[in-house]
Amino acid sequence: MTTTTQAAPSTANRLRGSARRIGALSRAEALLLRRNPIALLNALGTPLVGVVLLNASAQNGSLPMPGASVVVALTAFALLFAVYYNLVTSLVARREELVLKRLRSGEAGDVEILIGAATPAMAIAWGQTIVGVGAAVVVFGMGTPANPILVVAAVLLGTAVFVLLAAASTAMTRSVEMAQLSTLPVVAVSMAFGGLFPADAQPGPLLWVAQALPLTRVVDLMWLGLTGTTRDGSSVGDGASVGGIAAALLVLAAWVVAGVLAWRRFMRWEPRR
Amino acid sequence: MDITGVIDVVGVRRDYKGRPGFEAVRGVNFSVRRGELFALLGTNGAGKTSLLEVVEGLAPATSGTVRVLGHDPRRQRRVVRPRVGIVLQESGCPSDLSVTETVRMSAGTLTAPRPVGEALELVDLGRRARVGVRQLSGGERRRLDLALAILGRPEVLFLDEPTSGLDPESRQGVWRLLRNLLDAGSTVLLTTHHMDEAESLADRLAIMHRGLIVRTGTPAEVVGGQSARISFNWPPGAVPPLPVLPGGVAVERSRGGVVLRTGDLQLTVSALLVWANGHDLRLHNLNARSASLQEAFLAVAGSGGDQSDQEWVA
Numbered sequence: 001m002t003t004t005t006q007a008a009p010s011t012a013n014r015l016r017g018s019a020r021r022i023g024a025l026s027r028a029e030a031l032l033l034r035r036n037p038i039a040l041l042n043a044l045g046t047p048l049v050g051v052v053l054l055n056a057s058a059q060n061g062s063l064p065m066p067g068a069s070v071v072v073a074l075t076a077f078a079l080l081f082a083v084y085y086n087l088v089t090s091l092v093a094r095r096e097e098l099v100l101k102r103l104r105s106g107e108a109g110d111v112e113i114l115i116g117a118a119t120p121a122m123a124i125a126w127g128q129t130i131v132g133v134g135a136a137v138v139v140f141g142m143g144t145p146a147n148p149i150l151v152v153a154a155v156l157l158g159t160a161v162f163v164l165l166a167a168a169s170t171a172m173t174r175s176v177e178m179a180q181l182s183t184l185p186v187v188a189v190s191m192a193f194g195g196l197f198p199a200d201a202q203p204g205p206l207l208w209v210a211q212a213l214p215l216t217r218v219v220d221l222m223w224l225g226l227t228g229t230t231r232d233g234s235s236v237g238d239g240a241s242v243g244g245i246a247a248a249l250l251v252l253a254a255w256v257v258a259g260v261l262a263w264r265r266f267m268r269w270e271p272r273r
Numbered sequence: 274m275d276i277t278g279v280i281d282v283v284g285v286r287r288d289y290k291g292r293p294g295f296e297a298v299r300g301v302n303f304s305v306r307r308g309e310l311f312a313l314l315g316t317n318g319a320g321k322t323s324l325l326e327v328v329e330g331l332a333p334a335t336s337g338t339v340r341v342l343g344h345d346p347r348r349q350r351r352v353v354r355p356r357v358g359i360v361l362q363e364s365g366c367p368s369d370l371s372v373t374e375t376v377r378m379s380a381g382t383l384t385a386p387r388p389v390g391e392a393l394e395l396v397d398l399g400r401r402a403r404v405g406v407r408q409l410s411g412g413e414r415r416r417l418d419l420a421l422a423i424l425g426r427p428e429v430l431f432l433d434e435p436t437s438g439l440d441p442e443s444r445q446g447v448w449r450l451l452r453n454l455l456d457a458g459s460t461v462l463l464t465t466h467h468m469d470e471a472e473s474l475a476d477r478l479a480i481m482h483r484g485l486i487v488r489t490g491t492p493a494e495v496v497g498g499q500s501a502r503i504s505f506n507w508p509p510g511a512v513p514p515l516p517v518l519p520g521g522v523a524v525e526r527s528r529g530g531v532v533l534r535t536g537d538l539q540l541t542v543s544a545l546l547v548w549a550n551g552h553d554l555r556l557h558n559l560n561a562r563s564a565s566l567q568e569a570f571l572a573v574a575g576s577g578g579d580q581s582d583q584e585w586v587a
Binding site: 017020021023024025027028031032035036093094097098099101102103104105106107108109112 | 329331350351354355359361363364365366367368369370374375377378379380381382383384421425
């Protein structure tokens with residue numbers, strides 16, 4: 001059965017095909033994650049440990065609004081470890097096993113392969129945020145988020161940035177073991193400036209650096225969305241904070257664009273010989 | 274078999290950048306018709322894989338054009354890929370998945386996949402369905418590669434050394450499978466350095482050397498210009514000189530061995546044996562072989578190339 005002219009598939013069909021391919025790839029990737037206890041522990045455990053440590057300081061009364069703090073911290077750790085670190089190691093493992101090379105010879109496109117690989121990591125991160133919200137409400141009596149859309153936008157944009165950074169970081173990572181080293185710059189800088197600590201603790205120039213970083217902006221947006229106030233206490237209604245939201249979204253959008261460029265430019269799909 | 278070009282390659286070049294750069298494919302033309310098996314032969318480094326990757330759309334050509342099923346395999350990847358299957362020279366599967374899980378994952382990415390069990394049966398891996406990829410032997414992995422390539426019922430198959438690492442029995446199995454696929458109308462472009470594979474399967478073939486196609490045609494056409502070969506050990510002791518043998522014979526001697534090349538094997542062998550028997554000589558290791566692809570191939574590979582040595586470019 002051959003046809004010389006083939007009707008171009010409609011957009012809906014194309015999207016359906018994309019979803020099917022991503023689904024198949026992410027199911028396999030989830031199986032692989034389940035069979036890799038170290039990666040699983042890292043993705044699930046590290047954010048929890050981080051939050052327990054932060055929670056300890058919250059009990060001491062050093063953090064305002066402990067409920068929101070838990071959600072924000074859990075999300076931040078999840079983006080760094082469940083998404084970023086975890087995805088660097090799994091992409092490098094697939095690359096070194098020549099799996100990525102094979103996948104690229106099939107019907108799935110590059111974007112589908114990347115999303116398929118990232119889906120389990122994203123699911124874990126989002127699950128942790130949701131669990132964090134539940135815990136914050138039950139344990140700390142956190143009220144309804146002031147602006148849930150901001151929270152969702154922050155999580156989605158943050159996920160996109162760290163997925164793309166992970167893909168780009170594989171270029172500096174020759175082996176799965178090396179991921180511990182190669183992910184250090186992103187993880188350390190994000191944690192140092194990530195706004196997990198009060199912003200006014202950062203002196204001038206360092207504040208500018210912090211505000212240019214994606215995790216800081218994710219944390220800012222989430223805080224605003226959850227509590228209705230910026231971290232220095234002004235409410236969302238203020239002109240200043242509306243400008244702040246726009247700036248945060250802009251910074252994150254810029255990181256997404258930079259991430260796409262870095263991914264296309266730097267990621268290799270097969271091992272270096 | 275109709276004469277529509279399922280694969281058309283015109284003036285394809287492929288350079289590797291770097292210092293020194295390397296021109297792996299230096300201007301290649303060929304086309305493959307619907308329903309035929311076309312074999313690319315060549316020594317290691319002849320440019321087979323570099324060329325194949327361009328035809329598959331996995332790598333860009335430096336210049337020239339490629340059409341697969343009438344489309345550019347790179348720019349119109351989305352149209353071409355669902356209709357082709359690819360076995361790469363080297364590729365892998367996640368070692369923590371089972372054979373079935375691996376095939377199921379691939380099937381999920383295809384437009385019209387075969388049932389998982391059917392694909393595994395076709396490559397004789399049915400018994401190994403539940404085994405982890407980690408536990409497969411090299412030959413079994415190669416057959417899994419093949420199962421994944423034919424999973425989408427492709428019209429065109431690209432196979433880069435598909436039987437490398439297989440034992441003789443598995444190779445025969447793969448050949449049977451390929452013949453069945455050809456009978457069902459598939460078109461196959463494969464690379465190999467097993468001459469018997471090309472001789473047994475190919476409708477047409479091309480021999481590549483240093484980035485160029487230096488011979489092309491049916492196996493009979495390519496073998497046609499070659500001479501048959503007779504070899505034996507030169508008997509020890511006082512031996513009368515070899516007479517002038519009929520059939521247009523060229524003689525080569527080396528360390529006690531003699532090789533004769535002839536255009537008429539039967540005539541030359543008869544005369545040689547008459548001479549030997551007449552002088553009561555035993556010709557040890559006597560071997561007579563018709564012209565074969567092997568000869569044609571060695572003639573090209575051994576020639577050092579009628580091409581210039583400018584394979585390295587600045």
